[in-house]
Amino acid sequence: MQELHISVRNLVEFIFRAGDIDNRAGKLASAEAMMEGSRIHRKIQKSMDTSYQAEVPLKIEWKANDYVLVVEGRADGIAYGKFQPDLPAATESVLQPEMEFAAEIPPEEEISFIDEIKGVYRNVAAMEQPVYVHKAQAMCYAYIYAKQNRLERIGVQMTYCNLDTEEIRYFREIYTFETLTVWFGHLIEDYRKWADWQIAWKKQRQESIHGLEFPFPYREGQKKLVADVYRTILRGKNLFIEASTGVGKTISTIFPAVKAVGEGLADRIFYLTAKTITATVAKETFALLEEQGYRAKVIQITAKEKLCLCEEMDCNPVNCPYAKGHFDRVNDAVFDLLQKSNLFTREEVLAQAKEYQVCPFEMSLDVATWADNIVCDYNYVFDPNVYLKRFFQEGIKGDYLFLVDEAHNLVDRSREMYSxxxxxxxxxxxxxxxxxxxxxxxxxxxxxxxxxxxxxxxxxxxxxxxxxxxxxxxxxxxxxxxxxxxxxxxxxxxxxxxxxxxxxxxxxxxxxxxxxxxxxxxxxxxxxxxxxxxxxxVDPSVNLQKCIDKSNSTIFFSATLLPIGYYKRLLSTDEDNYAIYAQSTFAQTQRLLAFGRDVSTKYTRRNRKEYEKIADYIGAVTEAQQGNYMVFFPSYRLMQDVYEVFAGKAADSCEILMQHSNMKEHEREAFLEEFEKERQGTLVAFCVMGGIFGEGIDLKNDRLIGAIIVGTGLPQVSDEREILKNYYDERGLSGFDYAFRYPGMNKVLQAAGRVIRTSEDRGVILLLDERFLQREYGALFPREWEKRSVCGLPQLREEVSRFWSDVREEL
CATH class of the missing domain: 1.10.275.40 (Fumarase C; Chain B, domain 1)
Known part of the structure; x- marks a missing residue:
């Protein structure tokens, strides 16, 4: 018989929540309290006498027609207390070593107590009663323990501890087993329709996966990549994939993950991204599998500010009609939406939120609870302030798979999350x-x-x-x-x-x-x-590993994970992670890869003469064939300086665009739309490496026929980069590589990867900086860069002309 598992905490929070969303009062600190809660739990537990049992696992099975609902969790503590009928409702104390359970009370009746500890940032002395959802958690444990031990009566103690002052307040009640039995029965009955739906849907999902086939003919090496991902999941390991453009990373990771779910190796997939555009590709891939017969609920979590239905985001019942009474209506809104669709679009979420008068962002998080596949930003799994607590709270290891797209971005992103x-x-x-x-x-x-x-x-x-x-x-x-x-x-x-x-x-x-x-x-x-x-x-690996450990398997993948040892060291602490290099499926003849031998972007060489040389190299590429080009620079300042020179030379021969800092979303869209227009002439767009156009964009066929990369992409010298350098130098590693060269080359490789996106693409990639000819940089080139030309300006003109002549003959 199939089993459906739910934690005690998730069950009671789901069924008993009610009222408003309100950001104005002490509720603000609840998320932060969770981080400190485990510490104060341990401290209180250690302070108890020997009769106190800490972290007691409890589980009960509730049989339905065709499945078993397993309600499980860990009671913070169980102990024998002494109950006196006229005991005050609450007792206060400050945490002391060797505390007895609760307080000394004259013996009248020995009774077991379930202790539920809550660390809070509020004044516990001002609390008049326990929060009902907290007490309900303890009541669940009390029912399970009383049933297993055939107890007629059992006590519940709520222990609230202020996380700053460590002041404690207790609330105690005694229940008969009969009372708890009736109460727990009502709780399960309220959850029953959700459990019935979940079992029926999971059966449909699993049946749809069994006959699912890979939706394309396998490209060279792709079948092996798919098998490697599946084998990694089967073994419960983590995998780093360096896979250049054209391998089909998204489908090659999603498909084996879905098949693994079908084999019972996991129950939910988190597809984690750094940018909206890669999230869109993931959703399209899940939609493609649905066309092949796959049945699954898929949602992309959109940032709160992008979903807010109010003019100004102010989450309280006074200023937001969707916050008032949100929790009274949201469960009905979610259940209704689950019946309507499988791939929940932003428009569907907003329409449902308006219909039920609930917050669309909070409702989308609730929908995610029932979704099979969640597409979201890294933050929702890794960031201690943003992560999805319903999935990743302390002590829970979920039945999850993490697919981390563009994983090279996670290094700097996680440094910021944990700073x-x-x-x-x-x-x-x-x-x-x-x-x-x-x-x-x-x-x-x-x-x-x-x-x-x-x-x-x-x-x-x-x-x-x-x-x-x-x-x-x-x-x-x-x-x-x-x-x-x-x-x-x-x-x-x-x-x-x-x-x-x-x-x-x-x-x-x-x-x-x-x-x-x-x-x-x-x-x-x-x-x-x-x-x-x-x-x-400086090194986020330990913090990231704690999150990775909440998955069955994590797959990191990117077109630029070189050197692989650098990323393995900074993204995980496991010593036995797998790593593979997926060879490009594109022919080297699809592109001309050239290096300018006499150009430098070093600060000491930046002058008008050098800018003119760079502009001439750009012109040598863009004048040879009409089309769309991007020129990438390591900084806005250098981009502006070269732009002024190039614009003076090529004002009449091409259109020129230039990225500017802090572009709004509509400005980015307008910038990219220029590449979709049909034009007779040439478009040259000046951009910044590592910026919004340096990675993640997908301009196929003749939408982009060339990329000129100016400089090695080294991050600007700063205090923090210097700290990084010194930190790794002190540990016997190359501080310059870790702080500058590796991040810089990643930007270079990402920018170069914009050109060849499909087997039909043809284009030119030109790198301009004499440092690229040094051995230390050459060691970071991908394998498919084996065929490359090193040339001066006259030779480059010949190479580019010959390349496009060969392309025309081929066509």
Missing amino acids: ADLYKEDVLAVKRIMKAHSRTICRILDKCNKAMLEMKRECEHYQILDSVGTLTFHLMRLASQMDEFLEKPREFPEKKTVLDFYFALRNFLNIYDLVDDHYVIYSQMTEEGQFRIRLFC
Whole structure:
């Protein structure tokens, strides 16, 4: 008989949630509390006497007609307490070593207690009763334990602990087994329609997978790649794939993952992306499989601000009609949507949210709970502030597969996720605001400011710190006081500033708990004249591995994962991860790969003469064949300098576009639409390497026939890059490679990969910087770059002319 598993926590949170979405009060800290919760759990558990059992696994099976519903979880604690009928409803204490369970009570009756511990950032002394969803969790465990041990009565204790002060408050109740039996029966009955639907849908999904075939004729090497992905999942391992354009990475990872689900090796696929365009390709691939008979629910999680139905995003019942009563209606909205569609579009989500008057973003997260395939940004799995807690909360290892697209992006993205900043100027700004609201908070802010001022006096530019001294103590007190202040809904003009600071403060403290030898703490005077303390996650591998461990298997893939050892080291701590290189299926004759031998983009060589030389090389490529070209630069400054020279030389012979910083979405779309237009002449677009047009865009056939890459893409010298360099030098690795060369070459390879996208494409790739001819850079070239020309300007003109002549003959 088929089993359907659900955790106690997910069950009660799903069934009993009610009311409004409200960002105004103490609920703000619930997500952050989860990060600290496991620490305080362990501390409380260790402080109990020997009769206390911690982390007790409990499970019960509820048989339906054709399946078994398994409700399972871990009780925080079980112990024998002593119950007296006139016991007060709550007891308060501060955490002490060797605590007895609850408090000393004269014996009248021995009774087992289920202890449910909740770490919170609110004033526990002000709590009048436990949160019902929390108590319901404990009641589930109480029912299971009482049933298994044939107990007529059992106690439930809610232990609330303030995570800053460690003050504790207890709430206790005694239940008869008969009462809990009736209550639990109603709970299961409320969940029954969801369980019935899930079993029926899963059966349909599995049957559809069994007959599913690969939707295309296999390209050379593709069948092996598909088999390698499946074999990795079968073995429960992780895989790094360096696969150049044309291999078909998306279908070659999604198809074997789907087949693995069909074989019971996993139950849900997370397709993780860095950019919207790659998410679109993933959705199209799932849609293609649906055309082949595959049945699965697929949703792409869109950012909250892009789904918000209000003019201004303010998530509370006063300012948003969709927030008011959201939890009273959302379950009906989700169940209805699940019956309507399989591939949930953004338009469908918005229409459903309007019909049921619920928040579209929150509803989409609930839909994801029932989806088979979730397409989303890296953040929703890896970011400690954003990750999907319903899937990845502490202690849960899901039946998941992670497919990480464009995985090279995850290095810098994860460094940012696990780093945190605190600015002295923000402390002072909030202090000015809080003068009218709380003297206590102002005093603590003043102490924080003085502690930062001492560090500022010792920091001329930036300074590596062993620790942040007493600042952390003041910040913890500040956070506790701000929790209490924000507990009550209050409105004042500068509230958003206070809330932004509060979230930054909480993030700083949470990240501080993660700091180890993979971090560097430093103070810095920024270019804007601000002073900040930064917790910089230099090596994110440990933090990422904790997330990876929540999957059955993780597949990292990209067209640019060279050198593979660099990415294996920074994205995972496992020593036995697999790695493969998928050979390009494109013929080397499809493109001309050339290197200019006498060009430099070094700062010491940047002058008018060098810009003119670069412009002449660009002209040698773009004048040989009419079409669309992109020219990539390592910085906006160099792009602007060369643009001015090139525009003067080629103003009459071609159209010229130039990317500018902070382009809005409609501007990006308009920029790319220029490549779709039919034109008689030539279009030359100046872009920045590593930017929005440097990777992820897919201009097939004659939409792009050439890319000129100016410079090695090395990141600009900065304090942080210098810190990275020194960190890896100290560990016996090449700091320059880790901080500069590897990230730079990744941008180069990504830009070069824009040209040949299909077997019909033909084009020219020109790299301009004499450093490309050095052995250290040549070692980073992909295998398919074996055939390449090194030439000066006259020879390049001949090479390009000959290439296009050969293409015309071929056609």
